[in-house]
Amino acid sequence: MVKITLYGGVGEIGGNKILLEDGDTRVFFDFGEPFHMKDKFFVDFLTPRESRFGLRDYFHFDLMPRIAGLYDEDYLEGTDLKYTEPEFDAAFISHMHFDHAMHLKYMDRKIPVYLGAAADTIRRSWQITSLGRSDFGEHEFRTFRTGDKVKLGPLEVEPVHVDHSTPGAYGFIIHTSEGCVVYTGDFRLHGPRGDMTLDFVSRAAEARPDVLVCEGTRVSDNDPRENMSEEGVRKRAEGLISATDKLAVVSFYPKDVDRMRSFRDVAKSTGRRFVVSAKVAHLLKAFQGDPHIDAPDPMTDPNMLVYVRHMARPEKVPYENEYVKMAGSSDHVIGSDYVRDHQDELIFHADFMQLTELIDIKPSKGSLFVRSKSEPFEEDDVQEAVLQAWVEWFKLDFQNAHASGHASMAEVFDVVGRIAPAKVVPIHTENPSLFRSCSHQVVLAEKMIPFVI
Ligand SMILES: [Zn+2]
Numbered sequence: 001m002v003k004i005t006l007y008g009g010v011g012e013i014g015g016n017k018i019l020l021e022d023g024d025t026r027v028f029f030d031f032g033e034p035f036h037m038k039d040k041f042f043v044d045f046l047t048p049r050e051s052r053f054g055l056r057d058y059f060h061f062d063l064m065p066r067i068a069g070l071y072d073e074d075y076l077e078g079t080d081l082k083y084t085e086p087e088f089d090a091a092f093i094s095h096m097h098f099d100h101a102m103h104l105k106y107m108d109r110k111i112p113v114y115l116g117a118a119a120d121t122i123r124r125s126w127q128i129t130s131l132g133r134s135d136f137g138e139h140e141f142r143t144f145r146t147g148d149k150v151k152l153g154p155l156e157v158e159p160v161h162v163d164h165s166t167p168g169a170y171g172f173i174i175h176t177s178e179g180c181v182v183y184t185g186d187f188r189l190h191g192p193r194g195d196m197t198l199d200f201v202s203r204a205a206e207a208r209p210d211v212l213v214c215e216g217t218r219v220s221d222n223d224p225r226e227n228m229s230e231e232g233v234r235k236r237a238e239g240l241i242s243a244t245d246k247l248a249v250v251s252f253y254p255k256d257v258d259r260m261r262s263f264r265d266v267a268k269s270t271g272r273r274f275v276v277s278a279k280v281a282h283l284l285k286a287f288q289g290d291p292h293i294d295a296p297d298p299m300t301d302p303n304m305l306v307y308v309r310h311m312a313r314p315e316k317v318p319y320e321n322e323y324v325k326m327a328g329s330s331d332h333v334i335g336s337d338y339v340r341d342h343q344d345e346l347i348f349h350a351d352f353m354q355l356t357e358l359i360d361i362k363p364s365k366g367s368l369f370v371r372s373k374s375e376p377f378e379e380d381d382v383q384e385a386v387l388q389a390w391v392e393w394f395k396l397d398f399q400n401a402h403a404s405g406h407a408s409m410a411e412v413f414d415v416v417g418r419i420a421p422a423k424v425v426p427i428h429t430e431n432p433s434l435f436r437s438c439s440h441q442v443v444l445a446e447k448m449i450p451f452v453i
């Protein structure tokens with residue numbers, strides 16, 4: 001018997017945890033954290049007592065499923081779930097976004113984790129630049145690329161690349177002893193590598209799946225996200241930046257390599273230089289030498305610079321200190337004084353956590369602030385209010401240039417039509433029942449209730 005159980009991503013965007021069981025072989029696809037997991041019972045300094053009791057508080061509020069043979073001994077010590085040897089064979093991660101990978105840290109480190117080669121590069125860089133705060137556990141990480149096939153008991157898993165707002169994103173075609181299951185991960189068609197998503201769709205269609213587990217972030221009667229292409233973002237940003245003689249500050253998710261490349265291109269065409277943080281520089285450096293990823297190198301690209309912060313103890317931030325040490329000798333490494341004195345020559349990347357740098361940079365009144373989000377994160381009211389307060393305080397000219405990391409509802413439904421599975425299981429969506437308009441056989445899976453394929 002082949003069973004699927006969704007432990008996350010049911011009726012919500014993100015937090016995917018999909019268990020596939022074929023006889024004794026048990027494999028998770030994604031193991032992410034829901035965006036608002038803690039919001040109901042915790043706030044501000046009222047936080048789960050994870051460092052003392054591991055998963056105890058999460059289990060109490062059913063925020064994590066109580067499953068034997070899944071979690072690491074350290075996280076079970078303070079709970080009433082006894083540690084037992086792993087009863088799972090592997091976890092596959094579709095891409096390195098928080099809502100798909102973050103809970104790997106709780107998973108028994110004896111369970112191997114499969115992920116794309118580029119996703120693993122992101123994982124390693126993320127672990128270093130978060131100074132250990134983002135920890136994905138000491139698993140054996142095994143990498144794959146499109147064309148590889150992974151055999152696990154009766155299962156054969158075929159990862160195929162898709163385009164999404166981070167490199168190393170995959171969907172999976174899973175051949176089981178009783179038919180084929182396809183899982184899309186997160187995908188889009190309007191990105192620079194929409195052709196990769198089309199490769200996945202045609203491979204999935206050839207496999208004639210019994211079940212398609214399909215993301216539906218933008219499946220909604222009221223989709224606020226625009227279908228602007230990466231090229232559209234680049235053009236809009238270019239128009240805005242070429243029309244100002246002041247500093248241009250841009251804000252977007254720091255692991256979106258496509259967006260990095262777009263703003264490098266905008267810098268080139270507007271005669272500016274694109275300034276990225278040491279954290280971003282670390283990731284882009286990690287991608288140098290990977291022929292599959294077109295990542296600019298801020299230390300050699302004539303239109304890029306690396307920004308280092310003033311820090312009382314830079315040795316406590318080793319990845320950034322590497323650049324701090326180069327500050328005098330490399331003309332690619334700069335600090336706030338340089339940005340303050342060359343405002344009309346620069347595009348400055350500042351994600352939300354970096355807004356404090358504006359205090360030292362002192363952008364002149366009317367400087368441009370382009371928010372260029374691509375993530376599924378819901379607008380967080382608190383963050384939004386804080387961001388707007390900064391914009392107002394510095395008298396910045398606030399503009400948007402959005403591009404979603406996800407396919408539109410029409411595109412998702414078109415993909416379902418082309419793959420033509422016997423059954424569709426919506427995931428990563430607030431509106432699973434809307435899938436009924438694209439398929440006669442929609443399974444509205446309930447959280448933690450297994451269904452047979
Ligand atoms: Zn997601």
Ligand SMILES: [Zn+2]
Nearest residue numbers: 095097164186
């Ligand atoms: Zn994603």
